[in-house]
Amino acid sequence: MANFSPKTVPCLTVLLMFTIIVPQSKASLNANYYSQTCPQAEKIIRETVYSASIHDPKVPARLLRLFFHDCFIRGCDASVLLDSTVGNQAEKDGPPNISLASFYVIDDAKAKLEATCPKTVTCADIVAIAARDVVTISGGPYWNVLKGRKDGRVSKASETINLPAPTFNVSQLIQSFGNRGLGLKDLVALSGGHTLGFSHCSSFESRLRNFSALHDIDPSMNIELAQELRKKCPKPNKDKNAGDFFDSTSSTFDNNYFNQLLAGKGVFGSDQALVGDNRTRWNVESFAKDQNLFFREFAASMVKLGNVGVIEDGEVRIKCRVVN
Known part of the structure; x- marks a missing residue:
């Protein structure tokens, strides 16, 4: 999607030259993925998102934008949540993503889920569910989020050049x-x-x-x-x-x-x-x-967006900011 309040990325010709194709997922997602392993998952995420939104009205737009910026790079694999390391600058530190915020809400939901059903709910699914919840609590539609995504292990700031810019035709x-x-x-x-x-x-x-x-x-x-x-x-x-x-x-x-x-x-x-x-x-x-x-x-x-680039060989991160 057109990105949510990103900084303008210069040189559109370069942007188009290096556009990557993110494939539609071949992984099998379904709405009841956690019904046996973590039946409280969606309730925990919804309550966390709602509480954060009450305290900070900027949270809904930020979490919706987070979902788009995650899915548009490597697919919906929570790579946007990974912190940079000494040897790698991660997506969240790429120019269009500098203004991303409210990562703490995802961290809070993940911590609660780890306490309730350890090593079960992926960060990628949390981001997708949270995006639905912020739309719903803001007066928008509700939909069943398909779940079963895995968390990716790769995040590169250089790939954020592939986000659509606010100057695009x-x-x-x-x-x-x-x-x-x-x-x-x-x-x-x-x-x-x-x-x-x-x-x-x-x-x-x-x-x-x-x-x-x-x-x-x-x-x-x-x-x-x-x-x-x-x-x-x-x-x-x-x-x-x-x-x-x-x-x-x-x-x-x-x-x-x-x-x-x-x-x-x-x-x-x-x-x-x-x-x-x-x-x-x-x-x-x-x-x-x-x-x-x-x-x-x-x-x-x-x-449809939530099914872009979903990977089957990822992991269930214990903490969303770092790989296991």
Whole structure:
């Protein structure tokens, strides 16, 4: 999916040259994978996520983004959770992932699960379940998460160049999603995850000033929004935390994101591009008109994304930040 408030990655031509194809999983996943070995697993994760979200309203968007950034690199194997070591810089320290946060929520859930059913529930499954739970508690749809993923042992910061950038056009997005077995409808539905969350100025400020030889501001952006964002992201900008929310109901999972795109109020260029291309505009319009349709398609695409690159020969990490 289009990434959640990442820093802009330079040199798109290099990005496309080194795009990797993450295969669809051949592993067998099912919704009842832990029904015998750890029947309390989903309840423990849900309660942990809910408690963290009550104390910090940023948690839902962060955990949803964590799932996307995990699955888009090596598949859904929790490689994004691994810490860097002396000999290896891990994914979480790659440029697009520097702003990932709320890893502690996954750590807390894992610690509770290890106390209840040791060496059973993988970190990859925790991330997938937590992503569903933050959507549901924010007012979005519920779906049965297929489980049985294994945790990977490899995590490389250099591979984060393969995350879709907030400056991508639709053709680049289609290629990025297609390399992961995801189609046009998945692209637009999963982009709707931006209904939750916040973006730092670094991800969209190129649209606000010196956009091109002909336009100072990106002409696809609503001028009132552009002026507002210029105030929030001045030059020079000493506040590294400055930015803006993706839509006006940023703590609620709804279809407002798509209505804002139709009004020219997409924050990322990659978001607004969905309206300007006939291949994706009709999906944007459909989701803007029918929230229930968006919810159904988002849930279906999340299940599909959750099956990308699932490995059979991984492990069940005892701690999510380090391999066993």
